[in-house]
Amino acid sequence: MTLAALLAALLVAPVRLLLNRWGEVRLAKRSAAGRTAAALIAVWWVLVAVLTPLVAGAVVKGALVDTGASTPLFAQIWSLLWKAAVFGALVESAARALLSARWPAWRVAPISDVAARRLAPYPVLIAVSAALAGFLASLNNLLGASSATSEAVGCLTLLLELAVIASALGQIGRARVAEAEAASTAADSANVQLPWILAAIAAWLALACAGVAMVAGYLALATFVMREFVWAAAVLAALFILMRGVDTAVAWLLSPNRPLGRAIRISIGLSTLGVEQVVELVSGLVRLALLLAAWAAILAPFGADAQDVFGRITSTDLVLRLGQVSISPGAIAGALLVLGIGLAATQVLRVWLESRYLPKTRMDLGVRTSLASGVTYVGVFAAFLLTCAYLGLSLDRIALFASALSVGIGFGLQAIIGNFVSGLILLAERPIKVGDWIAIGDMEGDVRRINVRATEVEMGDHSRLIVPNSELVSKIVRNVTHGAALGRVKIVLSLDARSDPLVVRDLLMQRLQVHPDALSDPAAAVYMTDIKDGAMEFTAFVYLASPREAFKAKSDLLFQILPDLKAHGIALATSNPVVHVDVGDRPMEPSGATA
Structure with missing residues (x-):
């Protein structure tokens, strides 16, 4: 002892x-x-x-x-x-x-x-x-x-x-x-x-x-x-x-340098990116298990006392009856708690997807944002259904209640419902996604967020243009970066007709081909597109990997081409024609002289 x-x-x-x-x-x-x-x-x-x-x-x-x-x-x-x-x-x-x-x-x-x-x-x-x-x-x-x-x-x-x-x-x-x-x-x-x-x-x-x-x-x-x-x-x-320790422990256990991580990678044939996805999924599951265990541990001291307290609250006379549904203060408090937990869990899941799991995949930013938004909508809808189930509202009663509000929704919330549906279409079809560069009329900017009602477009001065989703679905919108769009620079020059066109072509091609951002496929090209009013019109095209680089590349090329033309004595054609009058060598006589 x-x-x-x-x-x-x-x-x-x-x-x-x-x-x-x-x-x-x-x-x-x-x-x-x-x-x-x-x-x-x-x-x-x-x-x-x-x-x-x-x-x-x-x-x-x-x-x-x-x-x-x-x-x-x-x-x-x-x-x-x-x-x-x-x-x-x-x-x-x-x-x-x-x-x-x-x-x-x-x-x-x-x-x-x-x-x-x-x-x-x-x-x-x-x-x-x-x-x-x-x-x-x-x-x-x-x-x-x-x-x-x-x-x-x-x-x-x-x-x-x-x-x-x-x-x-x-x-x-x-x-x-x-x-x-x-x-x-x-x-x-x-x-x-x-x-x-x-x-x-x-x-x-x-x-x-x-x-x-x-x-x-x-x-x-x-x-x-x-x-x-x-x-x-x-x-x-x-x-x-x-x-805080779960992430480190799981990453250490499933590391490719550890026996378990090496066995999983070899047996399944996962890439390094796939192993990272497995790590995030396992870490998320362990976190969920810890949350459930903590919730059970916190509620453990209540035991039957908590049931007695809630039973007394729900058995009071403060009961509101809506048809066959009885709603008490306890039911309302419980429903609010269920709704709050559901919304909080949805937000936590979205943050985990956006910051932890989806960046480990090969999905682009637009797909990741659409998936996270879809999970948010599903989570909110599930939280709403669970709240209604807690209150005793079945689907047929919800449908009856919704039909009673359909007239008001049709008149008062028509635009909001239309924008919401348009937002779902944007997330499903993805003609426009987060990160795209779009043009709406004379305004251009990057799509930063597709919300329930409207889409946020960041302009060049970092201001935000709020565009209703229905405008993006029903109107003509140019998506500059949609798919694998290339950047194209178009330069139009009007030169004096006395210039040598072959020299002009060679000068332009030389500058277009040596530009560091120019693509070899499609190759740059120079065309003579017109001859009129004593001027030759040349149109040059060069392609870039990204449309966002087109404006800068065009400016760089013009700064290089114009000095080259001047060095070779090639002048730009003027838009105002000059009329030369040849009066010969006869001297001018004073006007108004009379004999």
Whole structure:
């Protein structure tokens, strides 16, 4: 028993420190600097911090059982202490991995060094206060303590948790204010992270709810809110760290230099690009599994209590009946939650496709954008159907409701519906796609985004032209870069008829062929297209790989051709004919002279 206790003590402190140091050295050497090393080291810290007390508790429990020195009551108390230690280790390690106050290069959370230093003591304080509160509450229930004792202990531990967490949030706020006063506007805007701001707001709201409930006498409710808040924060922190490490771990395992990645590549016959696509798909699936596991872990403490609460809400008299459909406040709240989750999941999927998976494929920018937009439309539609299903609205009732609105849609929203359908046509047929250079009347620009109602076209001065989608479908639009379009430069010169046409042709051909952007197939050509009014008209053509280079290439060629013509004594024909009158050598006599 003594040996087991000694081994457990070694696991909790010295062995944990040694494992942390060993992992830091090994991972830092094998990983590239930056996010990769930071993510792997953060995951290692969390795993070591959770596993060491877990193994230590198992060793002590096994020793107690083997020696028979444990009573049922002591075993239960030890089990409570064991769970509290593991929970505290999870909270402390997740918070410490996010902050990484001593090693800023390994920090995974987007916070400044000032904020990290201010928050350095709080992971331990929060972990100890939360673990102590949970352990004492469970111990009072196990020992059958009086209600006064339980309430007194619960009130004290709750006040301790509120004070520690409020102090930590205050330190974050003061650090933000100090950074805002010292930094420039650009730096300040770069440091602002919306998710962390929302998390801070949610934390303050949770503290306020717990404080108000405690003051009002609802100590159990306040304790439940605080315990669930700390648990959810720990789970989300661990989820953030694990998701940051997933990409690195999957890329390392499936790397062509590793046995598994090499076996997959050889057995399936994938190219390097195909291996990258497999890596992104596996990483996305692991991320999805982690999200589902985190969601289940956050909801686990609610259990049947959550069902009872929602059941009481839905059973109230505040029920709105629309025909055969009954809509209660609980149903509306649940439907909004389902809709929000569906829209958020759709947005996350689109961001993952646009930034992670689709760039690894051979699809061009237009196809990738069309596919991402299509996924967005399908996701929004699926979220709408799930919301209606949650409210109890079947498809026939939705169709009936839609038919009732068809008259209003036909008159008031006709243009919007037409633009929406036109946008779907643009995404399906892709006569115009993102990245194309189009001309609408006398305006030209690049297509930057095809939205639900309109398409954004960026002009040469970086201004945006908003074109309704129906205009692009029903009107004549020139797509300059559609398909494999080539750039063509056309130069028309009107030269003096006394010039040698063969010399002109050779000069033009020489300049056209040596231009660095000119294509050999189709080859450049020079034609004499007309002779009139004492002038010869030459038309020259040269082809380029991209239409976007035509304007610059034409300017470069003109700057080169005109000096060549001047050097060879070849003059441009004038558009105003000059009439020469030959009066011979007879001197002019004064007019108006009379004999």
